[in-house]
Amino acid sequence: MAQQGSNEERRHRLRLAVYKFASCDGCQLSLLNLEDDLLALGEALDIAYFPEASSRMEDGPFDLVLVEGSISTPEDTSRILAVREQARLLITIGACATAGGIQALRNWTDVEDYKRVVYPSPAYIQSLSTSTPISEHVRVDYELWGCPIDKGQLLRLITDLLAGVKPKLPTHSVCID
Ligand code: SF4
Structure with a gap:
């Protein structure tokens, strides 16, 4: 009976996925x-x-989806489409997800060179030639910048969304505070 009650409560809470x-x-x-x-x-x-x-x-759909990280493999390109389909609101968190991250250094060189240096058997590594932000692949509702993000900004963003208030996002990254 207690379990039924908790299931009932869960039905009324917003569903979050990360x-x-x-x-x-x-x-x-x-x-x-x-x-x-x-x-x-x-x-x-x-x-x-x-x-x-x-x-x-659990499976979606979800009310809020937080996405960390960039798109850097062929599998990522299809997985992010599936994630977007399950998300009412999609929020990207951090420099990787919003700008491609440090792994985007490959965008200005030949990724095969990196693979040869890092991996003993590079032929088995499936990697795109670029690392790109999530917004280049799907619609993004909100972005939080920083590496890492500021937990206070994340808390304010989620609290505003829970209150049904349009979040006021920082106008610059915490990295340059
Ligand atoms: Fe990417 Fe920095 Fe966040 Fe790590 S802390 S996931 S490197 S943005």
């Missing part, structure tokens, strides 16, 4: 570093897909 593409996980850690605030958000959000932090990996 997806990772090419990235270091640092921006997802900013979400986890919200600590007590994250617990409070858990009252209003149903965290339905967040492999970095939980074994719960």
Whole structure:
């Protein structure tokens, strides 16, 4: 009976998913570093897909989707389309997702050179010649900049969305504060 009650509550909370593409996980850690605030958000959000932090990996659709990382492999290009289809609001977090990240250095050189240096068997590595931001592939509703993102800015963004308020996003990255 208690389980039915909790399922009923979950139906009324906004469903959140967190997806990772090419990235270091640092921006997802900013979400986890919200600590007590994250617990409070858990009252209003149903965290339905967040492999970095939980074994719960439910199917969409989701109300809010946070995306960390850039598009750097052929598989990424199709996966981000599927993620977008499941997202009512899609928010990219961090320099990788919003600008391509440090891995976009390959955009000005030959990625095959990097593969030969880094991997003993580069022929097995499936990699695009570029690393590109999520917004070059799908519609993005909001972007949070920074490497990593500022957890306070993330908290304000999510809190505003939960309150039905249009978020006021920072006009520059925390990297240049
Ligand atoms: Fe890591 Fe920086 Fe990319 Fe965030 S933006 S995933 S901290 S490299």
